[in-house]
Amino acid sequence: MNVRQIEAFQAVMASGSVTRAGERLSISQPAVSQLIAQFERSCGFRLFNRQGSKITPTREAEALYNEVQRMFIGVGQIARVATALRDQNWGSVSLGAFPAIARRVLPEIVWSFCEAHPDTRFRLESMRSRSLIDAVAAQHVDFGLSILPGDRPEVISAHLHRLRGVCILPAGHHLADRRTIHAHDLADEDFVSLGPQDHSRFMIDRVFDELKVARRSRIEAGQSETAFSFVAAKAGVAVVDPISAFNNDDPRIVVRRFEPAVEFDIWLIRPKAARSFNLVDSFVSFTLERLDLFASTLNAA
Structure with missing residues (x-):
């Protein structure tokens, strides 16, 4: 029993004729008859009753055909998955990213990719860079976007942008009318x-310490998003990464350029030992293209 014999049997059952089965398989009628005869010998029972040129399937053939159909459905599914894998339309991707970019930038990038690649699934985790590097090293995520380069031998780091x-x-602060805020301007400010x-x-802190500028630091916020809430409540001013401030639409807050420059890096972290997967590679390329545009917008602001 081999696949070609099963194909011939499936074609005869589906078309109801040896001649039409041959046309479907692009082989001659005698070749189909020979494959069916071989298949019957392998099965050990008759599959068709023959009356001249007409054939009628036996009840055994009908029972066997149901199983063959399930097999062909499975083969078709395998073919569809293989095609989807080739076109990066099937599979799952997991990524970790530092909180600001995970909340403000990546959801739109992920969804844009999903819309263009049906049957893909994503898991996005927001985590601090140290934890992110550990997660990539352990291959708990496919890749990560970090503000720190990887410091473990299991990962590869690529610098992407400096912001x-x-x-x-x-809003209404006495410095809010200035286009640029210098560290000296914040002396004795909350x-x-x-x-x-x-x-x-x-x-x-290093910037203010080197310039010997004293501030009134009464509040600590665990993340930049929380710092925004405190500033909106007029608890003080803050210096944050530009991603957190991107497209700020809170009328209670104004965003200004800060001097001297405090620079934030974005690093791509990938596992060194991971096997290549077309879907992940395609999504990484897509993400980097979108981040290039995003960084250009921020730097032009």
Whole structure:
């Protein structure tokens, strides 16, 4: 018993004729008859009753045909999945990203890709860069976007972009009319700091420490989104990454350029030992193209 014999049997049952089965398979009528005879010998029972040129399937053939049909449906599904894999239209992708980009930028990128690639599934996790690097190293996610380069031998890091931090102030603040806020301008101002676990906190503090500018830092916010809420409540001013401030539509907050530059890097983190997967590679390329456009918009602001 082989696949060609099963194909001949399926074609005869579906078409009701040896001649039409031959046309469907692009082989001669005698070749179909020979395949059917071989298949009957393999099965050990008769599949068709023959009356001249007319053939009628036996009850055994009808029972067997139901199983053959299920097999062909499975083969068809395999073919469809293979085609979808080739076209990057099937499969799952998992990624981790630092909170600001996970909330503000990636959802639109992921959904745009989903719309163009049906039958794909995504898992997006928001996590701090240290945890993200560990997750990529352990291959819990396919790749990550981090503000820090990977410091583990299991990952590969590629620098993508460098963005300038911004100053956010309450609307109506006495500095809000300025286009650029210098660190000296914030001397003795109420200041909302990021939490000590946030790498950005150290970069921002270093700027003020080097210039010997004293602030009134009474509030710490675990994430930049929380810092926005405090600034909106007029608890103080803050310096944050530009992604968090992108398309700010809160009338209680104004966003201004900050000097001297506090620079935020974006790194692509991928596992070194991961096997290549076309869908992941395609989505990474798609994401990097969108991030290029996004970074150009931010840097032009």
